Amino acid sequence: MTVYFIGAGPGDPELLTLKAARLIGACPVCLYAGSLVPPEVVACAPKNARVLDTAPMTLDDTHAEIVAAHARGQDVARVHSGDPSLYGAIAEQIRRLKPDNIPYQIIPGVPAYAAAAAAL
Numbered sequence: 001m002t003v004y005f006i007g008a009g010p011g012d013p014e015l016l017t018l019k020a021a022r023l024i025g026a027c028p029v030c031l032y033a034g035s036l037v038p039p040e041v042v043a044c045a046p047k048n049a050r051v052l053d054t055a056p057m058t059l060d061d062t063h064a065e066i067v068a069a070h071a072r073g074q075d076v077a078r079v080h081s082g083d084p085s086l087y088g089a090i091a092e093q094i095r096r097l098k099p100d101n102i103p104y105q106i107i108p109g110v111p112a113y114a115a116a117a118a119a120l
Contacts, residue, residue, distance in 0.1 A: 003066055003076045003102060005090045007083040007109020008032070013040045015110045020079075023107060027077035029069040031062060033089075036081035045077070063096045070102050083109045 004023045009015045021044055030045040034053030045051050054062050069076045084090050084106050097104050
């Protein structure tokens, strides 16, 4: 079981990296920040996946979902806007994973500046 912190890039589902789309499409649990990530970005989640918009959830609620998935042996796609290597919202989540020995990986997204440059 692994939590994948996935960068959704600028929010266009067609600008997900291949790895991001593959992981979202394979994880039985998908948590996305709906205030910043459009639902179309996670539409490739498996049909029977548990897909939750975390915008109305607290950090405790989100962590509880991850712990429950870990107990079931299910991978989690934790989808954030932008590129998680440039954005610090994942640090507080990672700090909670470490004491629970929950493995994680950071999957970079297409940074908005690269998408903007390509659009020009």
